[in-house]
Amino acid sequence: MSRDDEALNMVLAFIRDNPGVTPREIADALGMPIWEVRRIIYKLREEGYVVRSSKGYVARVAPPSTYGITLKGSEEGHAALSNEMSELRKELEELKARVEKLEEQVRELLMGLQGRRKQIGVDKGVKSSDRLIAEVKEIGIVPVSRARAIASFPLETYVARGDVVIVGQYVVDPEFLERFKRRFPLPVTVARKLSSGEKMLLDELMREGRVYLYAGREYRLVE
Numbered sequence: 001m002s003r004d005d006e007a008l009n010m011v012l013a014f015i016r017d018n019p020g021v022t023p024r025e026i027a028d029a030l031g032m033p034i035w036e037v038r039r040i041i042y043k044l045r046e047e048g049y050v051v052r053s054s055k056g057y058v059a060r061v062a063p064p065s066t067y068g069i070t071l072k073g074s075e076e077g078h079a080a081l082s083n084e085m086s087e088l089r090k091e092l093e094e095l096k097a098r099v100e101k102l103e104e105q106v107r108e109l110l111m112g113l114q115g116r117r118k119q120i121g122v123d124k125g126v127k128s129s130d131r132l133i134a135e136v137k138e139i140g141i142v143p144v145s146r147a148r149a150i151a152s153f154p155l156e157t158y159v160a161r162g163d164v165v166i167v168g169q170y171v172v173d174p175e176f177l178e179r180f181k182r183r184f185p186l187p188v189t190v191a192r193k194l195s196s197g198e199k200m201l202l203d204e205l206m207r208e209g210r211v212y213l214y215a216g217r218e219y220r221l222v223e
Helices: 005-019 023-030 034-047 072-128 131-139 145-152 157-162 175-179 196-208
Strands: 051-053 058-059 142-145 165-167 170-172 213-214 216-222
Touching: 005 023, 005 034, 005 058, 023 034, 034 051, 131 142, 131 145, 131 170, 142 165, 142 196, 145 157, 145 170, 145 196, 157 165, 165 175, 165 196, 170 196, 175 196, 196 213
Parallel strands: none
Antiparallel strands: 051 058, 142 170, 165 170, 213 216
């Protein structure tokens, strides 16, 4: 056996006995130059005797016999590979479990979103068929007495949901009120041309002290 074969056998035997070993550890243990160890490992890998693992180098269970190397302790190499396979299987099972858990969470989230969409659709359907909301949206302002007569729920329910606001003795559409408030300060000359609903709202805001006439020229908001 040549000197090179002896070095190959030494390195291979050390790898078999110490699965996961690094080139530096091999060089330190065998008293060989690191470059020589790397050269030998390169040959062993090329011929299929060893493989690189996440921890270091491991001897294969049944490599070819190009160099005529006597494989001793193949049981140890087999055990090392078996251990690594077991670890890989364990990691795979953990990943599968995590993926299944994530899939379940996604399904629950999608079901929740679908349920929410259905509920929103129901709410919209209820609102679109509600006489009070329909009338307030169309006119902008409805007397409280009229609102109570056509309401499907107590007026407090509509207010809590933000469907309407109460201004004095009137039930008002929130958007109608906000659009009207944006017109202030409101010149008296423009106020004379307001729609009937806007005039009703202006009068009620003045009665509540939320609007006042400034210098006889324009109406101003208190708030």
